[in-house]
């Protein structure tokens with residue numbers, strides 16, 4: 001089922017779960033929640049001169065990178081999103097300026113090295129002071145938060161990648177135990193609700209290291225799937241076996 005958002009989860013008896021989505025209702029014995037960071041929305045800059053140009057040169061999300069072809073772009077942020085977009089747009093845009101309020105970057109080390117060896121103009125520690133223009137964004141003034149020095153650039157687009165506000169209240173309503181904006185699971189990826197598992201970025205294991213990586217999510221999902229099967233059919237083995245050990249004929 002693609003394009004469906006799960007809104008409610010509740011048990012109609014002690015074995016069957018009813019999931020209500022924005023498009024209908026599904027019945028199941030088990031659920032594996034792989035909801036990433038839950039409902040997320042981009043963090044906004046508290047600067048009215050910037051936000052009045054949202055959609056007219058100011059972007060908090062990139063949905064179509066080709067709209068920046070040949071444009072002068074300023075990107076704000078120091079995490080993976082800001083640096084990944086700097087690299088992605090450097091060959092599409094006519095100019096990319098990356099500004100960050102700190103001198104250190106949170107992004108992956110390799111990406112940081114790539115950005116510094118690319119045509120992207122990096123300016124730290126700079127923050128946005130003001131955006132200006134008539135009907136659309138035309139200029140951005142930035143300031144050095146150590147020296148106060150200011151600089152103004154003619155830009156066509158300002159892309160702000162300041163992280164996300166995370167909302168996991170929906171999972172709380174379902175009765176799931178939440179720890180630090182994540183769904184608490186044990187080593188079997190079981191949540192506090194019978195038949196409900198969680199895997200990937202949304203899952204929190206108390207005695208484990210939290211690594212938000214695709215490979216970790218895959219491994220957790222494999223555990224959750226096999227535990228879910230065991231939950232439905234208690235006589236089955238948790239370990240499904242290796243495909244190389246299976247007799248095909």
Ligand SMILES: Cc1cc2nc3c(=O)[nH]c(=O)nc-3n(C[C@H](O)[C@H](O)[C@H](O)COP(=O)(O)OP(=O)(O)OC[C@H]3O[C@@H](n4cnc5c(N)ncnc54)[C@H](O)[C@@H]3O)c2cc1C
Pocket residue numbers: 004005006007034035036037038039080081084170199200201202212213214215217
């Ligand atoms: C900029 C950036 C760069 C990264 N680079 C790397 C990298 O190089 N290597 C790496 O391993 N990892 C990287 N990561 C991390 C990686 O993207 C995540 O660890 C991975 O995507 C987590 O997978 P997930 O399935 O748990 O969540 P997600 O990929 O976030 O998927 C969650 C899905 O659940 C959906 N959802 C949420 N709530 C509901 C609901 N109520 N109903 C239905 N659907 C819902 C969301 O819409 C979304 O589609 C990067 C992350 C970022 C932000």
